[in-house]
Amino acid sequence: VEWIPYNQLNDIKEIDKDDYSIICSAIWTDGPLKYNYDKIERIRMPNKKVALKYLVDSNNIINEFLNEAKSYTIENDDHSNIITIYGISQDIDTKGYIMVLQDCYCENCGKIYTGKRYKWCNPCQINNLKQNFASWTSGNEKVDKFIQKAQLKIDKLDDAIFEWIPYNQFDYIKEMGTTLYSAIWMNGPLCYNYDKMEWKRNPNEKINLIFYDNSFKLTNDEFLKEDNSSLFESDDFDIKIYGVSQISETKNYILILQDCYCEYFAETHEIAAM
Ligand SMILES: [Zn+2]
Numbered sequence: 001v002e003w004i005p006y007n008q009l010n011d012i013k014e015i016d017k018d019d020y021s022i023i024c025s026a027i028w029t030d031g032p033l034k035y036n037y038d039k040i041e042r043i044r045m046p047n048k049k050v051a052l053k054y055l056v057d058s059n060n061i062i063n064e065f066l067n068e069a070k071s072y073t074i075e076n077d078d079h080s081n082i083i084t085i086y087g088i089s090q091d092i093d094t095k096g097y098i099m100v101l102q103d104c105y106c107e108n109c110g111k112i113y114t115g116k117r118y119k120w121c122n123p124c125q126i127n128n129l130k131q132n133f134a135s136w137t138s139g140n141e142k143v144d145k146f147i148q149k150a151q152l153k154i155d156k157l158d159d160a161i162f163e164w165i166p167y168n169q170f171d172y173i174k175e176m177g178t179t180l181y182s183a184i185w186m187n188g189p190l191c192y193n194y195d196k197m198e199w200k201r202n203p204n205e206k207i208n209l210i211f212y213d214n215s216f217k218l219t220n221d222e223f224l225k226e227d228n229s230s231l232f233e234s235d236d237f238d239i240k241i242y243g244v245s246q247i248s249e250t251k252n253y254i255l256i257l258q259d260c261y262c263e264y265f266a267e268t269h270e271i272a273a274m
Helices: 062-070 121-133 141-151 220-225 228-232
Strands: 009-017 022-026 033-036 041-044 048-055 086-090 097-102 171-174 180-185 190-193 200-201 205-211 241-246 253-258
Touching: 009 048, 041 253, 048 062, 141 241, 171 205
Parallel strands: none
Antiparallel strands: 009 022, 022 048, 033 041, 048 097, 086 097, 171 180, 180 205, 190 200, 205 253, 241 253
């Protein structure tokens, strides 16, 4: 922890505010010291984005301020769940003290990221999905509701986003078993890009299709009527479920899974998912 002169902090923008504190983002010109294993010395990482936390009236509650500062970690570790504190500064105008923290507050809602290493804010992700509901439809209200419910179960960034996938998105459909097919999904699933912090499609992804028809366990009605929560708890295998589609000719619904079935023993062997 170091004393950071206020003029080192630039481009200060307010993110969130309540009765006790204000959170801002800022750029720290010189940046924090980080140990460089090659050079065997600590070097600065300039123009580091940081979070600033102001406690209202910090001069009169300096003990509280210092106690809170002590609750953060000085370890510069992105993997830890505890927020890193780089140092303390003082606003030149108000004389208020400021904690200079790791960039860990969502710029959208002002809350601490649910996954701070990749700046993942689950409430904001869920909001985005909700706002997107109007932009797609399966043509069947029941199916839409089913997909919406599944989308809102997302709770980490390597989850798949469950979608309505038009059947014409599939190419090279190949039978692997009576109800199991492999295919290429042309647009491909949405994957979270860690660097850009946004969703991008992975085109021409090989996937598995599971056909539900009268010869299989579930008819269309049952498929939708059932509380399908069990479908999304296939954590035993970590199989990703990408969504639902409907075969144009038969109108049967199908489930789209990550390519996880062995081509040779499709019916009986699930190979470990990637
Ligand atoms: Zn957020």
